[in-house]
Amino acid sequence: MLLVLVFGLAASPAQAERVKDLGTFQGLRVNQLTGYGIVVGLAGTGDDNLEYATLGVRGVANRFGLALPPGLNPATRNAAAVMVTAELPAFAKPGQRIDVTVSALGQARSLRGGTLVLAPLIGADGQIYAMAQGNLAVGGLGVEGIDGSTTTVNIPSVGRIAGGATVERAVVTGFENSPYLSFNLDQADLTTAMRVADAINAEFGDGMAMADDGVSIRIAAPASPQQRVMMMSAIENIAVTPAEAAARVIVNARTGTVVINGAVRISPAAVSHGTLTVRVEEDPLVVQPEPFSRRAETAIEEDSTIEIDNPPVGASIARGASLSEIVESINALGAAPSDLVAILEALKQAGALTAELVII
Known part of the structure; x- marks a missing residue:
C-alpha cells in the first residue's frame, strides 16, 4: 500500500506559480509580541498562592491606587498568572485589532470563564506595540471529583481572545525610503531566482531586477510610495515557472x-x-x-x-x-x-x- 502511495507522487510538469507564492518582499513580515498578565474571574481554578500571581494581583491593585498591606498575600484561587502572545502582521496600524493567545504560567488548572486584565505586548526591541484585554475562549475542559479523580479534555490552561489586542504602534518597514526593493524566495534556488528576475525585467524593462544570490532579487524602485505599491502588486501577480526541485x-x-x-x-x-x-x-x-x-x-x-x-x-x-x-x-x-x-x-x-x- 505504501509503494502505491509513493507511485502516486510521480513527476509532473512544473506549473507556473505567482511570484507572491514563491516568497515575500523584505520587511513585509509578521512580528512576534509577548507579554505577562493576570487572568481573573476563575471559579477556583487559579494559581492559589503562586508568587507570580500574587505579585501580579498586587500590581493590578496598585495601578488603581489600591495599596495592599505588606504582609497580606491576596487569595488568588480565582486568578492566574499568564503569558500572552500574538503576531503583529505587516502594515498593522494603530487602532487595528489582532488575536492573542493566553497560556497559564503556573499551576492554574483551567482558564475557562476568565478575563484577561489589561496587559502590554512587547516586541523584540522592548517597545510596547499592543495592549491586550478581554474574555477568554477556552476549548479545553477539566473536571475534578471530591475523591481526587480528574478528567481533562484538550488543554484547558490555554485560551484565545479573538481581536483581544489593540495595536498601539506601527512597525517601521523601511521599504518606503530604500532605493530598491528586495524580494526573498522561501526556498533558495539559483534557477528560480534568475527566472523571477527575468520575468520582472520582461514586465518592466531590462535592468529593473537582478538576482543577488539564490534567495534575493533586487528590484529598482520608484521614489513615490504609491508607485512602489503599484509595482509590488504587479510583481506579486507575475507568473513564473519555478525550477524543478533537486532529486x-x-x-x-x-x-x-x-x-x-x-x-x-x-x-x-x-x-x-x-x-x-x-x-x-x-x-x-x-x-x-x-x-x-x-x-x-x-x-x-x-x-x-x-x-x-x-x-x-x-x-x-x-x-x-x-x-x-x-x-x-x-x-x-x-x-x-x-x-x-x-x-x-x-x-x-x-x-x-x-x-x-x-x-x-
Whole structure:
C-alpha cells in the first residue's frame, strides 16, 4: 500500500506559480509580541498562592491606587498568572485589532470563564506595540471529583481572545525610503531566482531586477510610495515557472514512510531481496498403554517440524529509470516498507541512486 502511495507522487510538469507564492518582499513580515498578565474571574481554578500571581494581583491593585498591606498575600484561587502572545502582521496600524493567545504560567488548572486584565505586548526591541484585554475562549475542559479523580479534555490552561489586542504602534518597514526593493524566495534556488528576475525585467524593462544570490532579487524602485505599491502588486501577480526541485528521497526510519520526488533517477543496478520465513509445526502423538497394564500411563510423544524458506528474489533497474520504474521494480520484489528503506540506502551506497537521501 505504501509503494502505491509513493507511485502516486510521480513527476509532473512544473506549473507556473505567482511570484507572491514563491516568497515575500523584505520587511513585509509578521512580528512576534509577548507579554505577562493576570487572568481573573476563575471559579477556583487559579494559581492559589503562586508568587507570580500574587505579585501580579498586587500590581493590578496598585495601578488603581489600591495599596495592599505588606504582609497580606491576596487569595488568588480565582486568578492566574499568564503569558500572552500574538503576531503583529505587516502594515498593522494603530487602532487595528489582532488575536492573542493566553497560556497559564503556573499551576492554574483551567482558564475557562476568565478575563484577561489589561496587559502590554512587547516586541523584540522592548517597545510596547499592543495592549491586550478581554474574555477568554477556552476549548479545553477539566473536571475534578471530591475523591481526587480528574478528567481533562484538550488543554484547558490555554485560551484565545479573538481581536483581544489593540495595536498601539506601527512597525517601521523601511521599504518606503530604500532605493530598491528586495524580494526573498522561501526556498533558495539559483534557477528560480534568475527566472523571477527575468520575468520582472520582461514586465518592466531590462535592468529593473537582478538576482543577488539564490534567495534575493533586487528590484529598482520608484521614489513615490504609491508607485512602489503599484509595482509590488504587479510583481506579486507575475507568473513564473519555478525550477524543478533537486532529486531527493525522504525516509522516515521510525514509521517506514518513504517519499521520492519526480527528479530522482537511478543508474543501472541489480537488486536481490530475499524474505526469510521460518515455520514451526507441532503435531503431538498420544501413546496409550498396553491393555491390562497396571503401571503404564498415557503419554504424549512430541513431534515438531521446522521449515525454513528463503527464496531469493531479484530485480534489475535500467539506466536512468524514472520514479514509476523504480517503484515497479521494488514492487516486484515484494519489499515491505522497512525493506524499501534498506534497498534505497544500499542503492545510495552503491552509487546507483542519483538523489539526496534524507533520513528523518
